[in-house]
């Protein structure tokens with residue numbers, strides 16, 4: 001592997017120093033940016049929850065280095081959890097496991113289970129390798145808002161409430177990790193993501209259960225929401241709905257695959273918020289598009305869901321929540 005620029009190394013070292021001092025360090029992952037704190041430092045965790053604006057009974061994910069020992073963090077780990085970890089770590093997968101006794105219940109929201117993830121972004125890996133311990137990190141946005149996929153997005157939302165923002169470019173995946181609860185007899189997908197249901201099924205040799213209620217804010221009906229109203233429409237409904245809203249004087253933004261937008265039929269005033277050619281592309285650009293909607297003062301975002309196969313399930317999930325069940 002070729003060495004990365006010195007400036008990144010220097011800031012990773014500073015990030016490690018700040019984590020050790022109980023600071024808050026925003027860092028890139030392959031999914032979205034995380035807001036990190038030492039998972040064993042009670043004061044740092046208290047500050048993390050305060051800055052995030054998240055209720056203290058909502059658990060955060062603990063991020064680990066590839067070198068970490070799972071047994072330090074979890075116990076009674078099921079064979080399917082080992083299988084999933086071996087197949088998808090480092091990568092966009094979070095496993096919910098029975099927490100080891102020493103894991104701070106402040107990081108788990110008081111639960112006896114813990115969400116663990118080994119990210120693959122090179123800067124996250126460097127940070128976690130050098131820090132050595134677990135880094136508790138929710139997405140680096142205020143509670144209920146759109147997750148950031150750039151360092152600038154973190155800065156816009158959290159500003160100076162963070163001690164350092166490590167800039168690792170635009171997140172490749174663009175939506176949060178797949179969460180799989182492995183504490184029951186069967187694996188259960190709590191949140192769809194880039195590791196797809198199809199891939200999990202293949203690796204486990206059986207379909208996982210899907211859905212289920214936990215104290216998981218990412219699973220609240222209204223979440224990932226911009227200020228603009230998000231409305232889900234079908235491809236045939238799009239142009240007529242856009243015209244109706246423009247007639248009412250509303251500013252319209254559109255998120256859909258190019259093939260789902262009949263451009264000549266659309267009102268010229270409608271703003272295309274993302275250029276979407278594939279479902280991976282849709283996930284990658286989704287949060288930037290929702291942020292853009294607010295930046296350009298769109299009143300209503302009209303979204304056409306992609307097919308729900310693969311990462312399309314995650315896109316449909318997040319857009320459904322952004323629409324707040326509407």
Ligand code: TXA
Pocket residue numbers: 029031032033034035058059060061094096097108111113114115117137138139140175176177178179190214215216217218219
């Ligand atoms: O891709 C991601 O997962 C990003 C990056 C930064 O790693 N992180 C992320 O964190 O999305 P957050 O806090 O925004 O969402 C984590 C979700 C929450 O819905 C949380 O409740 C759930 O994971 N979670 C964490 N620990 C859990 C547990 N023990 N049981 C059930 N859900 C858990």
Ligand code: MG
Pocket residue numbers: 138139147218
């Ligand atoms: Mg989040």
